[in-house]
Amino acid sequence: xxxxxxxxxxxxxxxxxxxxxxxxxxxxxxxxxxxxxxxxxxxxxxxxxxxxxxxxxxxxxxxxxxxxxxxxxxxxxxxxxxxxxxxxxxxxxxxxxxxxxxxxxxxxxxxxxxxxxxxxxxxxxxxxxxxxxxxxxxxxxxxxxxxxxxxxxxxxxxxxxxxxxxxxxxxxxxxxxxxxxxxxxxxxxxxxxxxxxxxxxxxxxxxxxxxxxxxxxxxxxxxxxxxxxxxxxxxxxxxxxxxxxxxxxxxxxxxxxxxxxxxxxxxxxxxxxxxxxxxxxxxxxxxxxxxxxxxxxxxxxxxxxxxxxxxxxxxxxxxxxxxxxxxxxxxxxxxxxxxxxxxxxxxxxxxxxxxxxxxxxxxxxxxxxxxxxxxx
Amino acid sequence: xxxxxxxxxxxxxxxxxxxxxxxxxxxxxxxxxxxxxxxxxxxxxxxxxxxxxxxxxxxxxxxxxxxxxxxxxxxxxxxxxxxxxxxxxxxxxxxxxxxxxxxxxxxxxxxxx
Ligand SMILES: [Zn+2]
Numbered sequence: 131x132x133x134x135x136x137x138x139x140x141x142x143x144x145x146x147x148x149x150x151x152x153x154x155x156x157x158x159x160x161x162x163x164x165x166x167x168x169x170x171x172x173x174x175x176x177x178x179x180x181x182x183x184x185x186x187x188x189x190x191x192x193x194x195x196x197x198x199x200x201x202x203x204x205x206x207x208x209x210x211x212x213x214x215x216x217x218x219x220x221x222x223x224x225x226x227x228x229x230x231x232x233x234x235x236x237x238x239x240x241x242x243x244x245x246x247x248x249x250x251x252x253x254x255x256x257x258x259x260x261x262x263x264x265x266x267x268x269x270x271x272x273x274x275x276x277x278x279x280x281x282x283x284x285x286x287x288x289x290x291x292x293x294x295x296x297x298x299x300x301x302x303x304x305x306x307x308x309x310x311x312x313x314x315x316x317x318x319x320x321x322x323x324x325x326x327x328x329x330x331x332x333x334x335x336x337x338x339x340x341x342x343x344x345x346x347x348x349x350x351x352x353x354x355x356x357x358x359x360x361x362x363x364x365x366x367x368x369x370x371x372x373x374x375x376x377x378x379x380x381x382x383x384x385x386x387x388x389x390x391x392x393x394x395x396x397x398x399x400x401x402x403x404x405x406x407x408x409x410x411x412x413x414x415x416x417x418x419x420x421x422x423x424x425x426x427x428x429x430x431x432x433x434x435x436x437x438x439x440x441x442x443x444x445x446x447x448x449x450x451x452x453x454x455x456x457x458x459x460x461x462x463x464x465x466x467x468x469x470x471x472x473x474x475x476x477x478x479x480x481x482x483x484x485x486x487x488x489x490x491x492x493x494x495x496x497x498x499x500x501x502x503x504x505x506x
Numbered sequence: 507x508x509x510x511x512x513x514x515x516x517x518x519x520x521x522x523x524x525x526x527x528x529x530x531x532x533x534x535x536x537x538x539x540x541x542x543x544x545x546x547x548x549x550x551x552x553x554x555x556x557x558x559x560x561x562x563x564x565x566x567x568x569x570x571x572x573x574x575x576x577x578x579x580x581x582x583x584x585x586x587x588x589x590x591x592x593x594x595x596x597x598x599x600x601x602x603x604x605x606x607x608x609x610x611x612x613x614x615x616x617x618x619x
Pocket of ligand 1: 308572
C-alpha cells in the first residue's frame with residue numbers, strides 16, 4: 131500500500147529545503163553530510179518512515195543513500211515551435227543553457243517552466259514532474275487562433291489565442307505552472323479526471339500555478355491576487371482572468387464567454403456532465419479552501435499552506451475517486467503530520483468549514499445544502 | 507444548394523477553463539455572414555468532406571492529460587442535419603481550417619444566437 135507506485139527510485143523528498151541540504155552536502159562535516167544525504171531518501175522509504183510515526187528522522191539503515199549529485203537541480207527544458215500546426219514534434223527553438231530565442235511565446239514558456247521547476251525543486255524538494263528529473267517539453271504556437279493550453283500526458287501545449295477573446299497562453303506564468311502541475315498530480319496520484327476527483331486535480335494545478343506566480347512576485351497571501359490567468363483575456367473581454375481562487379465565480383462576466391460558473395461553497399456545487407463532470411467548475415471550492423488556509427496562516431502561501439497541500443496530493447490514501455471530503459481530511463492530517471496540532475491544522479479545518487466541509491478528528495461530513503450531492 | 511438554408515452550429519467543452527458562453531451552442535446562418543466568409547465556410551465543409559464524417563473524429567485513446575477540449579459542429583441544411591464531435595488534437599488540416607472559420611463566424615460580437 132505504501133508502495134502503490136512503482137517509480138520514483140531516485141526521487142527526492144524531504145522536509146529540509148534542498149538549498150539547505152545542498153549547503154550541508156557541500157560544506158558540512160562528513161557526518162553531517164551523510165545525514166543530509168540520508169534525509170534525501172527515496173519516496174517510499176520516507177513515506178514509510180512518516181507513517182511509522184517518524185518525522186525527519188531518517189536514521190534507519192534501510193534508507194538508501196543517494197549520490198551527492200542528486201542534490202543538484204536537473205532543470206532540462208526544451209521548447210518546440212509548432213508554427214501553427216497541430217502536428218508534433220515541431221522545431222526545437224530553445225533548450226537548456228541557451229539564451230532567449232527571440233520568439234516571445236517560446237521564451238515565456240522557457241522562463242515559465244524554469245520558474246515552475248525551481249518552485250517544485252526549491253520549495254518542495256521535487257526534481258521535476260516525475261521527481262526524477264524528467265525533461266520538460268513545451269510546445270508553442272499550437273494551431274491557429276488556438277484558444278487553449280493543455281497537458282497531454284507528457285508535454286505542455288500552448289496556443290496563441292485568437293486575439294479577440296484570448297491572448298497567447300504563455301502570457302500568464304500561472305497558466306504555464308498549471309499545466310506543468312498537471313504532470314505532477316498525474317505522476318503522484320491516480321485521481322480520475324472526472325467529477326470531484328477531477329476538480330481536485332484542477333485545483334492542485336491552480337494552487338501550484340498561483341504559488342509559482344506568488345513566489346516569483348514575492349507576494350504574501352494577503353498581497354496575492356489569487357487569480358488564474360490574469361492577462362490572458364483579450365482587452366475586449368469583460369473579465370480579469372480565467373478563475374479567482376479567492377472569490378470563485380467573479381473572474382469574468384462577458385457576453386461571449388458567459389459568466390464565471392465557479393462555486394466557492396458546497397451549497398453551490400454544480401452537478402453536470404459537461405466539462406468532465408465540472409472539473410473546471412467545482413474546483414472553485416477546494417481553490418477557495420486553499421486560499422483561505424493560506425490567508426489565515428499569513429505570510430508566504432507556499433511555505434505552510436503550499437507544503438500541506440503538496441503533502442496531501444502525495445498521500446498514498448489519494449484514490450482515483452477521492453472526493454472533496456476525503457481530500458479535506460487528508461489535508462488536515464497533512465497539517466498535523468507536518469506541524470503538529472496547532473494553528474496550521476486549525477487553519478485548514480476552518481478553511482474547509484468555510485466552504486461547507488466539516489472535518490472532525492474522526493470523520494468528515496458535508497451538511498446537506500439543498501440540491502448538493504456530496505461525494506458525487 | 508442555396509446558401510440561406512444552411513445553418514452552422516458550434517459548441518465546445520473542456521479546455522483550461524469552463525466558459526458557459528462558449529459551451530452554449532452558437533449558430534449562424536450562412537446568409538447572415540459576409541459573402542466571402544460564407545463561401546469560405548462552404549468550401550471548408552466540402553474540403554473536409556464534413557457531411558461524410560463519422561460522429562466522432564480525432565482524439566487519442568489517452569486516459570492521461572488535462573485541459574483538452576472537444577467541439578461539436580453541426581450543419582443543418584433544410585431537414586438534413588449532420589453533427590460531428592471533434593476531439594483534440596484534430597489532425598486533419600482541412601478540418602482544423604473549417605473549425606477555425608466556424609469559430610470566427612459564430613463568435614462575432616452581436617452575431618450568433
Ligand atoms: Zn487544468
